[in-house]
Amino acid sequence: MYGTEVIDPDVPLNAAESADYDAALAGSAAAGERPAHASFDALIEADQRVEPRDDMPSAYRKTLIRQIAQHAHSEVIGMQPEGSWVTRAPSLRRKAILIAKVQDEAGHGLYLYSAAETLGIDRAELLDMLHDGRQKYSSIFNYPTLTWADCGAIGWLVDGAAIMNQVPLCRCSYGPYARAMIRVCKEESFHQRQGFEILWNLMRGTDAQRAMAQDAANRWWGPALMMFGPHDTGDAAQGGGHTEQSMAWGIKRFSNDDLRQRFVDMMVLQADRLGLTLPDPDLRWNEERGHWDFGAIDWDEFRRVLKGDGPCNAERISHRRRAHDEGAWVREAATAYAAKQAARATSATRSTDRLHAAEPAA
Ligand code: FAQ
DSSP, X not given: OOGGGTSOTTSOOSGGGSHHHHHHHHHHHHTTOOOTTOOHHHHHHTTOOBOTTSOOOHHHHHHHXXXXXXXXXXXXXXXXXXXXXXXXXXXXXXXXXXXXXXXXXXXXXXXXXXXXXXXXXXXXXXXXXXXXXXXXXXXXXXXXXXXXXXXXXXXXXXXXXXXXHHTGGGGOSBHHHHHHHHHHHHHHHHHHHHHHHHHHHHHTSOHHHHHHHHHHHHHHHHHHHHTTOSOXXXXXXXXXXXXXXXXXXXXXXXXXXXXXXXXXXXXXXXXXXXXXXXXXXXXEEETTXXXXXXXXXXXXXXXXXXXXXXXXXXXXXXXHHHHHHHTHHHHHHHHHHHHHHHHHHHHHHHHHHHHHXXXXXX
């Protein structure tokens, strides 16, 4: 039995299947209509898109490069935890789906590096910054995938959290980032469904399979909540984060805490449908707030992982560096090919010009 028979395709499973996504899509189509020669402030004020050739404050440019690069690096490093299961997936069908998913993440990295390049930075430089630790990637990818159920938990929880955070980015004020996000979110939505389906099947399998699914959910729940970033509202906010400025610039549309709460509210219901218990004794419905209350997040662990001391930081970055070094010949070949094509195009243009010059005037 495949989960698709029982998971209702008409019931939204994630934020990319909600009205928020449709509104962002409609907004993106309308975003082309904007006042000519508008200043940066006027564009932000009118909730219009800033495009690469527009004037923009250097701090806005810097913030976008930091966030988009971190996002791109996350997609590329994020291929590793599930990539290690491609050879061990339990069936040919699962293997084909997993390969497609991991490949999609590489594609997302590509769109995002391209979006970052429109801000005047070179992809090679961004990769150098990832490799020598000057730029970050998401904390979540420093955790190990111990069993097949971890691929289910990543799809369900990690992709679910990623979409919750990224659907509002489809309305980001910077055009190339917003447009990239529209496609990324649609693909991530498919990824989340496949994760849900893996867990759905395991939960309807043997006792050992159910235990494996529960163990994976236990290990990924806390790190998934950390993906949204530190508290940035209320008493728990430490200050010094980027949210306030990024919201004023229309880069972020919601606080980290708002998005985390929406995620919890959505996941509690899905966990129930799956038959999984979320590992939080403080999880309870709060009638007054109209939201699920949840327990404290282990921010010491988050800080340790960010500092490079998570379970897999060293392994992830050394694998990435090795892949980069081993791929040097591909980049060299592609560069040589592009130069050859450009030289051919130039010489063809010159020949056409000579022909025109030789033609007698009419
Ligand atoms: N990990 O003031 P804020 C995916 C840092 S893609 C590491 O809140 P901001 C797809 C933050 O950089 C997942 N660092 O910062 C997939 C800042 O440090 P800095 C990635 C984190 O930027 C699925 C400091 O803490 N998604 O999963 C994290 O306004 C499955 C203060 O934080 C994106 O990148 C963290 N979790 O908000 C792939 C989405 N959280 O730079 C494969 C785009 C915070 O000052 C398999 N990014 N920090 O040194 C964003 O929306 C934002 O950058 C946030 C952080 C929300 C992550």
